[in-house]
Structure formats: structure tokens, C-alpha cells
Amino acid sequence: MKLGIVIKMLFATLVFSLVSGLSQAEDKKDRLVLTGSSTVAPLLSEIAKRYEKKHPGVRIDVQTGGSTRGVNDARNGMADIGMASRAPKDSERSLKFFTIARDGIAIILHKSNPVKSLSDDQIRKIYAGEITNWKDLPGGLDEKIIVVNKADGRSTLELFLKYYKLKSDQIKPHVVIGDNQQGIKTVSVNPHSIGYVSIGSAYYQVKQGIAPLKLLPMGNVVASMDTVARGKYPLSRPLNIVTKTQPQGLVKDFISFAMSGEVHDIIEEQYFVPINR
Amino acid sequence: MSEQAVRLERGSHYDLDNLATFIAWSGFIVVVLIFVWILGEILVNGISVISWEFLTESPGNAGRSGGILPILVSTGVIVFICLAFALPMGVATAVYLNEYTLKDSRFAKFINISIDVLAAIPSIIYGLFGFVFFNNVLGFGFSLLSGGLTLACMVLPFVIRASIDGLKAVPDAYRESSTALAMSKSASLFYVIIPSAMPGIIAGFLLGIGRALAETAALLFTSGYVDRMPSGVMDSGRALSIHVYDLAMNVSGGDANAYGSAFVLIVVLLVVNSMAIYIGNKIQRRQLR
Numbered sequence: 408m409k410l411g412i413v414i415k416m417l418f419a420t421l422v423f424s425l426v427s428g429l430s431q432a433e434d435k436k437d438r439l440v441l442t443g444s445s446t447v448a449p450l451l452s453e454i455a456k457r458y459e460k461k462h463p464g465v466r467i468d469v470q471t472g473g474s475t476r477g478v479n480d481a482r483n484g485m486a487d488i489g490m491a492s493r494a495p496k497d498s499e500r501s502l503k504f505f506t507i508a509r510d511g512i513a514i515i516l517h518k519s520n521p522v523k524s525l526s527d528d529q530i531r532k533i534y535a536g537e538i539t540n541w542k543d544l545p546g547g548l549d550e551k552i553i554v555v556n557k558a559d560g561r562s563t564l565e566l567f568l569k570y571y572k573l574k575s576d577q578i579k580p581h582v583v584i585g586d587n588q589q590g591i592k593t594v595s596v597n598p599h600s601i602g603y604v605s606i607g608s609a610y611y612q613v614k615q616g617i618a619p620l621k622l623l624p625m626g627n628v629v630a631s632m633d634t635v636a637r638g639k640y641p642l643s644r645p646l647n648i649v650t651k652t653q654p655q656g657l658v659k660d661f662i663s664f665a666m667s668g669e670v671h672d673i674i675e676e677q678y679f680v681p682i683n684r
Numbered sequence: 685m686s687e688q689a690v691r692l693e694r695g696s697h698y699d700l701d702n703l704a705t706f707i708a709w710s711g712f713i714v715v716v717l718i719f720v721w722i723l724g725e726i727l728v729n730g731i732s733v734i735s736w737e738f739l740t741e742s743p744g745n746a747g748r749s750g751g752i753l754p755i756l757v758s759t760g761v762i763v764f765i766c767l768a769f770a771l772p773m774g775v776a777t778a779v780y781l782n783e784y785t786l787k788d789s790r791f792a793k794f795i796n797i798s799i800d801v802l803a804a805i806p807s808i809i810y811g812l813f814g815f816v817f818f819n820n821v822l823g824f825g826f827s828l829l830s831g832g833l834t835l836a837c838m839v840l841p842f843v844i845r846a847s848i849d850g851l852k853a854v855p856d857a858y859r860e861s862s863t864a865l866a867m868s869k870s871a872s873l874f875y876v877i878i879p880s881a882m883p884g885i886i887a888g889f890l891l892g893i894g895r896a897l898a899e900t901a902a903l904l905f906t907s908g909y910v911d912r913m914p915s916g917v918m919d920s921g922r923a924l925s926i927h928v929y930d931l932a933m934n935v936s937g938g939d940a941n942a943y944g945s946a947f948v949l950i951v952v953l954l955v956v957n958s959m960a961i962y963i964g965n966k967i968q969r970r971q972l973r
Contacts, residue, residue: 440826445934448909449746468920470826470908471930562934586936605936676745678936 439661442470443477443490446510446562447646450677451490454507454670458661465657478502481649487658489649492562503654504647507665508679511606511635511643512567515591517598518619521546525623531571533601536579541599548599555593555602556580563587563605570642587678591618606635606643607678635680646679723950730947733940739948743911746935747927752945754913758828758921759952761914762907763896765832766839770892773836774843775885779873781844782851803841810838811902819906826920831907835896842895843888850884851877879967886964893956897949900925924949 441451448471455467472480474491478499481489495504514530516522522544525533532538533552541547556578557564568575582600584590587608594602595618610632612618622630625641634640654662664670671681741751777795785792814834824830854877862872878885900923908920911927922930928945931938 445930449930449935452909452911453746466912468826468908468910470910470920471904563936585932585939588937608936 437465437657439465439467439487439657440470440485441467441477441488441490441648442472442480442486443649444474444492444646445471446492446565447477447490447648450508450646450674450679451648451665453673453677454665455661457670457673458664461664467661478649481651484651487650488662491647491649492644493647494645495647495649499649503650503652505649505662505666506645506647506682507670508646508674508681509635509638509643510562510566510646510679511630511640512563512570512603513606513609513630514601514603514623514625514642515594515609515620516601516623517594518621519598520621521548527571527625530601531573534571534573534578536577550599553582553597553600554578554580555582555584555590555597555600557590557603558583558585563603566642566644567603591620595619605678606630606632606640607675607680632680636682643680726943726946726950729940729943730945733944734947738941738944742913743927743941746938747911747931747941748935748938749941752924752927752941752948754911755922755924755927755945756948758907758914759897759924761828761917761921762831762835762903762923763893765829765917766835766896767889767892769833769836770839770843771885771889774840774888774892775847775878777840777844778847778851779878782848783873783877799841799844802837803845806901807838807899808901810834811905813837814902815905824918826906826908826910827918828907828914828921829917831903831921831923832917834902834906835899838899838902839892839895842891846888846891847881847885850881850887853884854880882964882967886960889964890957890960893960894953897923897953897956898925899923900929924952 439455441448441455448469452469455469459465459467470486474493477486477489477491478495479489480486482499482502491504492510495502514525520541522541523546525544529538529544534554534556536554538544539552540549541552542549557567559575564575567573582593582597582602584593584602587604590602590604591609591612594600606622609618609620609622610630613620613622624630628634628640630640630642635643638645648662648665650658650662666682668681674681738751739756740753742754743752744750781792781795811834814830814837818824818830818833819826824833858876858880859872862876867875903923903926907923909922909926909930910920911922912919914921924945928942928949931942931945
């Protein structure tokens with residue numbers, strides 16, 4: 408019967424593709440798998456591409472799924488290298504963490520705003536809608552505060568919320584922005600606004616006088632690439648890669664490549680802060 | 685009845701009619717407005733990004749520059765694998781349920797409930813299932829194959845439901861006539877009943893493609909995030925919807941290309957839909973002639 412032959416053929420194709428697929432999967436000598444933080448993944452993808460170009464035959468697959476997953480996958484061997492956009496927790500001290508870059512947030516005000524600095528508590532109150540006028544802050548004018556917030560899901564927002572212990576629905580923003588450039592533009596044209604962007608995107612523009620902004624110091628620490636790189640600036644986090652044991656061979660070579668000056672331009676392109684060594 | 689009463693009665697009827705018309709029209713307009721708004725937003729923001737290079741180059745600088753060719757290829761492979769498994773299985777299950785079992789049998793009821801439960805499961809659960817079963821237990825790793833098979837599981841209940849609806853719409857007279865003409869059960873299935881059920885099967889096909897193209901969560905865990913050109917079904921590859929999500933959420937400065945990719949996604953969806961409808965009509969006409 409015709410149908411029987413068709414079914415047999417389909418089944419044979421299925422078995423064949425499975426077998427050939429499995430044998431293909433075993434060929435993994437020059438292959439690295441990275442999993443973890445969706446903030447670090449775009450950066451590592453680009454670093455991996457450059458590494459692949461330098462070492463033909465090597466394949467590095469970067470997957471995402473969150474920092475905790477990255478650490479767990481590195482621990483149980485699912486991945487050769489994990490990625491985590493946070494410092495190691497106490498239970499993770501036995502793993503090897505390597506910081507390849509840092510991510511920092513700068514609180515930005517318009518250059519003409521007389522307010523010189525804000526405490527963590529004041530910033531929290533501004534974003535929670537408890538302080539709504541600049542006159543309630545030291546040195547501030549009698550003007551309404553325009554709160555500029557990032558769109559949901561952005562990694563910068565995540566870091567911001569975590570630092571100020573705010574919840575996404577507590578914030579009542581007047582303007583919601585997507586990316587850093589939009590944030591810089593919004594605050595540049597609204598003299599009474601407050602916003603935050605990743606430090607890498609704002610620092611050079613402010614330093615070269617392109618955008619009429621100022622970066623607020625955090626505590627007594629100035630917001631600069633240098634203080635972030637040295638880990639002094641509080642509103643920042645390390646971008647780590649994780650291995651289970653002391654790296655060897657290809658893993659070791661790739662990690663030292665990712666930590667070398669050869670990738671600083673890539674790190675800056677992703678608006679992160681390279682660490683000078 | 686006086687002339688005036690007739691007019692009055694007619695008047696109130698007209699009022700009700702007008703009200704019904706108004707409700708129907710406003711519902712229609714709201715739906716169209718939402719559709720036009722979404723489409724317009726993506727068109728306006730996306731079209732400036734679209735160029736031959738965008739469609740034929742690999743992404744660069746985490747997707748901010750370059751194009752989406754490897755992502756288009758990966759998406760195509762995933763959707764193909766998904767439908768290659770889901771469509772035959774779905775139609776076969778629907779045929780079994782509608783043509784071979786009694787509707788009230790306990791077994792048929794059990795299968796029906798299972799299908800409804802499967803349809804209600806959130807896609808992330810399918811993603812986790814696929815990650816455990818296809819990636820780990822079967823050892824496929826992050827691969828287009830795992831992604832396609834996971835989507836096949838996810839899409840299956842919708843394909844089955846749509847195909848059953850298609851089969852139910854086939855009048856019993858067709859079945860009786862083919863039996864009266866001494867056609868075998870399989871011949872009547874393949875030459876009469878399935879072709880007549882084609883609109884339902886096409887609807888299932890469309891639902892399948894739609895859900896497969898739109899899926900992000902389930903694919904992140906199974907086919908993965910790698911934006912290299914895949915060299916086989918065992919390679920990891922990034923689907924278009926994941927690319928849009930990643931550019932919009934994780935890559936600052938990626939908004940322009942996110943809109944561009946979303947634009948391509950919608951165009952692909954529209955093209956596939958109209959092709960499926962066209963082909964479905966053709967098949968139905970030819971088989972029934």
C-alpha cells in the first residue's frame with residue numbers, strides 16, 4: 408500500500424537525520440559554549456567574532472538566559488564559560504570569576520541646573536514621585552522636575568532599580584526613553600529634567616562639550632570612566648565571565664583575549680567601561 | 685393598525701438597527717486602527733533601514749550595524765522544521781479524532797482535553813521542556829533542530845484544532861457518497877475529505893507559522909542566540925523575533941535595526957499568509973474537480 412511506503416520513508420529520513428545529527432554534535436573540539444547574562448551576551452558575541460576571525464576553525468557560541476543561569480551552567484558543565492552581570496555571591500566563591508568590563512550609570516542633569524549633588528535618598532524620592540519640585544532640593548530653582556526613565560526591560564533600568572531599591576511600577580516618569588542617546592537628547596533639551604544613562608555614552612559627550620549636561624557625583628565619587636573602571640563608583644557593576652576551574656587551553660586563551668587591550672574598542676562600542684591593566 | 689403606528693414601530697426598529705450598526709462599526713474601526721497603528725509605527729520607523737545590504741549581510745556591532753541574513757536563514761529553517769513535524773502529525777491526529785473515533789468515546793475525550801491543556805501552556809514552559817528534552821536528553825544542544833521541534837510541540841494543538849474544524853465542515857454527504865462509490869477509506873480520505881477540509885488545514889498552517897515566527901521565549905532556550913550563518917540543523921541560530929527583542933532590550937542604540945527587523949518579520953508573515961491562502965485555494969479546486 409502506497410501510504411505504508413510513505414510512512415516508512417518518513418521514518419527512515421527521521422532516523423537518518425537524527426543519527427547524522429548526533430554524530431555531527433560529537434565533533435566539538437574547537438568549540439566553546441558561553442551562556443548567561445543578556446547584558447553581557449552582546450559584548451561577548453562581538454568579542455567572540457573577533458576571536459574567531461583571528462583563529463579560523465574555532466567556533467564560539469554565545470547563548471543567553473540570565474546571570475544565575477550563566478553561573479549554574481558554568482558550574483555543572485553545561486557551558487564552558489558563564490556570563491554574569493554581577494559580583495559573585497557567597498555560594499559561588501569556589502568558581503573562578505574574571506571581570507572583563509564594568510557597566511556604570513550616570514545620573515544626568517542639564518548643565519544650567521544649579522543643583523550640585525543629590526543623595527541616594529533624594530534621587531529615590533524624585534523617582535518615586537515624593538519630591539516633584541527642584542526648590543525642595545539644596546540649591547534648586549522653583550521648577551517642576553521632569554523625570555526621565557528608561558523603558559522596561561533595559562539592563563540599565565535593572566541596575567538603577569536595584570541600586571535604589573525601587574520597583575518598576577513605583578516610578579512615575581514624565582518621559583520614557585529607549586536608548587542612551589535618546590536619554591542624553593531628552594535631558595539636553597529639558598533644563599529641569601533628571602535622567603540616567605550608561606556612563607560610557609554620556610562621559611565623552613559631556614567631556615567634549617557636545618551635550619549641555621553634567622554627571623552627578625555619587626556620594627563623594629565623581630562619575631567618570633576611571634572611577635567606574637577602578638570599581639570606586641557605587642552605581643556600577645562588574646561584567647564577569649565565570650569558569651568552574653582554573654581555565655586551560657582554548658578557554659584560557661579566549662579569556663585572556665577578552666581581558667586584553669585588543670577588545671577595548673568593542674567594549675566601548677557597547678557603552679561599557681574597559682578595565683585598564 | 686394606523687399608518688402612524690406603523691411608522692412609529694418602524695422608527696424604533698430603525699433606532700435599534702442604527703445602534704447595532706454603530707456598535708459593529710466602532711468595533712471594526714478600533715480593530716483596524718490598532719492594526720494600522722502598529723503597522724504604521726513599524727513601517728515608518730523600519731523602512732529607512734531596509735536595503736539590499738540589510739537583507740544580505742551579517743549583523744555587526746551586536747546588531748547595530750550590518751544586516752540580518754543569517755537570522756533570516758535560521759528563522760526559515762526553524763519554521764520549516766517546525767511545520768515539517770507539526771503539520772503531518774496535526775492533520776493525522778485530527779483525521780483520527782474526526783474520522784476514526786466516536787466523538788463521545790472516552791479516549792477521544794481524553795485526547796481532546798489533552799489538546800486544550802497543551803494549547804493553554806505558556807510558551808516559556810515549552811522552551812524549558814525543549815531545553816531539557818531536545819537539548820539535553822537527546823543531546824541536540826543549542827540547535828535549529830531543537831528549536832524547530834520545540835515549536836512543533838507548541839504549535840501542534842493549534843494545528844489539530846484548526847484541522848478538526850476543517851474536517852467537521854466537510855458535509856457527511858461527501859463521506860456517504862464516496863462509500864457509495866466503493867472508494868476505500870484511505871482513498872476517500874486523500875481524494876475527498878482532506879482536500880475538502882483544506883481551508884481548516886490552511887488555517888492551522890497559518891496559525892502554526894504565525895506562532896512559530898512570533899516565538900521568542902521558547903527559542904531562546906533551544907535554538908539560541910548565535911547570529912552566525914548556520915551550516916546545518918545542528919547549529920545554533922538566532923530567530924528574527926529574538927533578534928528584535930535583543931536589539932530593543934539589550935543593545936542600546938539598536939532601535940533602528942530592531943524596527944528594520946520587525947518590518948521584515950511582518951512582511952514575511954504577510955507574504956507567507958497570502959501564499960498559503962492562494963495555494964490552499966488551488967489545491968482545493970484541483971482535488972475536487
